[in-house]
Amino acid sequence: MVEDRGQSKKPGASNEAIDQAIKPKQSYWPIVLAASLTLTLVGVIMMSHPIVFWVGVAFVIVSFIGWGIERH
Amino acid sequence: MATRTITEGVSIARRRRLSETYIGDWIMTTDHKKLGIMYMVTAFFFFLVGGVDALLIRTQLAQPNGKVLSPEVYNQIFTMHAVTMIFLFVMPTLTGLGNYIVPLMIGARDMAFPRLNAFGYWVVLFGGLFLTSSFLFGAAPNAGWFAYAPLTELSGPGTTSCGNAVLCTPGPNMDFWALGILMLGISSIAGSINFVVTILKLRAPGMTINRMPLFTWMTLITAFLLLFSLPSVTMASILILLDRHLGTHFYVAGFGGDPLLWQHLFWSFGHPEVYILILPAFGIISEVLPVFARKPIFGYTFIAWSGVAIGFLSFTVWAHHMFAVGLPLVAQAFFATSTTLIAIPTAVKIFNWIGTIYGGKLSFKAPMLFALGFIAMFLIGGLNGAALAIVPFDYQVTDTYFVVAHLHYVLFGGTIFGIFAGIFYWFPKITGKLMNERLAQVQFWLMLIGVNLTFFPMHILGLLGMPRRIYTYPGNLGWNELNLIATIGAFTLGVAILVFIWNFVVTLRSGEAAGTDPWNAFTLEWDTDSPPKPYNFLEIPTVRSRRPFYDKKNPETADWKAMTH
Numbered sequence: 211m212v213e214d215r216g217q218s219k220k221p222g223a224s225n226e227a228i229d230q231a232i233k234p235k236q237s238y239w240p241i242v243l244a245a246s247l248t249l250t251l252v253g254v255i256m257m258s259h260p261i262v263f264w265v266g267v268a269f270v271i272v273s274f275i276g277w278g279i280e281r282h
Numbered sequence: 283m284a285t286r287t288i289t290e291g292v293s294i295a296r297r298r299r300l301s302e303t304y305i306g307d308w309i310m311t312t313d314h315k316k317l318g319i320m321y322m323v324t325a326f327f328f329f330l331v332g333g334v335d336a337l338l339i340r341t342q343l344a345q346p347n348g349k350v351l352s353p354e355v356y357n358q359i360f361t362m363h364a365v366t367m368i369f370l371f372v373m374p375t376l377t378g379l380g381n382y383i384v385p386l387m388i389g390a391r392d393m394a395f396p397r398l399n400a401f402g403y404w405v406v407l408f409g410g411l412f413l414t415s416s417f418l419f420g421a422a423p424n425a426g427w428f429a430y431a432p433l434t435e436l437s438g439p440g441t442t443s444c445g446n447a448v449l450c451t452p453g454p455n456m457d458f459w460a461l462g463i464l465m466l467g468i469s470s471i472a473g474s475i476n477f478v479v480t481i482l483k484l485r486a487p488g489m490t491i492n493r494m495p496l497f498t499w500m501t502l503i504t505a506f507l508l509l510f511s512l513p514s515v516t517m518a519s520i521l522i523l524l525d526r527h528l529g530t531h532f533y534v535a536g537f538g539g540d541p542l543l544w545q546h547l548f549w550s551f552g553h554p555e556v557y558i559l560i561l562p563a564f565g566i567i568s569e570v571l572p573v574f575a576r577k578p579i580f581g582y583t584f585i586a587w588s589g590v591a592i593g594f595l596s597f598t599v600w601a602h603h604m605f606a607v608g609l610p611l612v613a614q615a616f617f618a619t620s621t622t623l624i625a626i627p628t629a630v631k632i633f634n635w636i637g638t639i640y641g642g643k644l645s646f647k648a649p650m651l652f653a654l655g656f657i658a659m660f661l662i663g664g665l666n667g668a669a670l671a672i673v674p675f676d677y678q679v680t681d682t683y684f685v686v687a688h689l690h691y692v693l694f695g696g697t698i699f700g701i702f703a704g705i706f707y708w709f710p711k712i713t714g715k716l717m718n719e720r721l722a723q724v725q726f727w728l729m730l731i732g733v734n735l736t737f738f739p740m741h742i743l744g745l746l747g748m749p750r751r752i753y754t755y756p757g758n759l760g761w762n763e764l765n766l767i768a769t770i771g772a773f774t775l776g777v778a779i780l781v782f783i784w785n786f787v788v789t790l791r792s793g794e795a796a797g798t799d800p801w802n803a804f805t806l807e808w809d810t811d812s813p814p815k816p817y818n819f820l821e822i823p824t825v826r827s828r829r830p831f832y833d834k835k836n837p838e839t840a841d842w843k844a845m846t847h
Contacts, residue, residue: 233816236307237400239397240397240398241309243401247468254461
């Protein structure tokens with residue numbers, strides 16, 4: 211959750227420094243989790259090839275773990 | 283010494299991380315403004331897809347005995363037109379606008395959960411591609427956007443096959459629908475949780491609930507509506523998937539199931555959904571009108587709380603979609619009454635908007651034109667909606683083109699006009715450039731003419747008995763000219779959208795610089811750069827009234843000096 215309410219600019223801090231301090235960190239886990247979820251549902255459509263579904267599920271689990279342990 | 287030189291050289295030659303590339307920056311972003319833009323661009327792409335679907339439908343129906351499309355493809359096209367426009371254009375556009383504007387409006391630096399925000403966007407993109415890719419397999423959803431069971435069952439009652447394919451849907455078409463809706467529902471829930479927490483917890487100091495901008499109010503109500511309405515359609519979709527693939531019979535009467543269960547589950551989502559699509563547009567209009575009338579909004583409290591009333595009442599009206607199924611009389615009376623009741627808070631809003639422009643110094647720039655167009659078109663859609671609440675009348679026109687006319691006056695004449703009002707209003711904030719006003723006005727008039735040419739004749743077609751979703755019709759029913767007019771109107775709308783695209787491209791290439799506050803506006807999003815810096819505000823502003831930026835620009839006549847709220 212975004213917590214830094216940044217009520218005022220610190221003395222001497224540049225705008226770029228504030229940008230870095232306040233801006234939420236980038237992350238690739240959202241796109242990975244969304245793609246994994248899509249793969250899982252594609253697997254549901256392609257039930258004749260259940261491997262697609264299970265690979266999707268595995269990626270979903272990995273994505274959850276990666277998201278959870280990502281440092282911020 | 284030599285070693286040190288090599289080390290430095292290696293350091294300089296370091297490959298850039300993905301996040302440091304242009305593409306990577308967008309892929310990995312969690313910035314609400316970038317995600318807002320991504321939502322809107324994606325949604326506009328799907329708007330074009332859904333628009334092409336619409337033109338194909340109208341081309342097929344332009345003349346009697348049309349054979350532009352096959353019946354099978356026609357079913358897929360009209361289903362995907364609705365699914366695309368509702369779930370992949372209107373909802374993501376409003377989410378995108380909310381994403382970009384709401385944190386700025388309330389003086390926040392981002393949404394409460396930035397990664398969840400990014401996840402919501404990517405699910406919409408992938409879910410949209412998943413749904414649309416069904417065309418590649420010749421298996422796009424084909425049972426209408428509300429996917430009535432048992433038509434959507436995999437096999438016919440008491441059989442393992444679909445027989446003549448009239449009673450069920452044997453291909454994966456409706457699997458695409460159910461799974462796609464599940465995905466988009468996940469995105470909507472993620473987005474809604476984010477909006478609720480952001481709006482309730484991250485407002486600037488002094489911005490009490492009763493000082494929130496009305497667009498923020500309506501976004502908050504919409505988020506709650508989504509949270510409470512999505513579970514029923516999610517459950518309905520899971521049950522139909524179980525019916526189709528695991529042998530259950532939730533919707534099959536012959537096995538103790540109930541086809542009407544689907545309709546109850548779907549419409550208890552589907553009618554709040556209509557307000558999910560229109561409430562943010564109400565919010566946009568409530569922001570645009572005061573600025574272009576140079577007055578505070580008239581009846582702020584009534585507009586805000588009538589939105590809450592609409593939200594509550596929207597959960598009590600779902601079965602007016604089902605009058606024709608044979609509901610008990612008491613249920614018909616209840617749902618007719620509740621549907622009529624919901625017209626009251628809606629009318630309160632229209633009254634307050636007219637009160638806002640009454641006596642104002644009106645400026646007829648593009649956002650204002652679209653806002654006024656919204657009021658007029660939505661009023662028509664609302665009135666014929668109230669007519670549909672009258673049960674005997676509904677019996678006569680249910681599932682006819684009268685209903686198609688009603689929903690398009692609400693969703694095109696209403697929501698899409700509202701969306702364009704918002705786009706023209708906030709485009710300078712998002713891009714730093716003013717859109718070409720002349721092209722915008724051409725677009726507005728083409729759209730106003732196009733909407734009425736397309737959808738007004740549909741009222742008459744419905745009264746003449748033309749069923750919705752019909753593939754073609756014989757030439758001796760008196761429908762020919764009206765259908766041709768509707769098709770001409772649809773292509774007029776297509777031209778209007780091309781004008782918008784041209785305006786968009788020209789503006790991005792050589793548009794006039796907008797400055798931070800081109801409209802002399804009242805709310806906080808204009809109190810920052812255009813486009814805003816990543817951190818939005820260098821210092822979080824303190825709010826003392828409903829028009830904080832007006833107060834800042836006009837300290838002598840600041841609202842808080844005469845504050846009653």
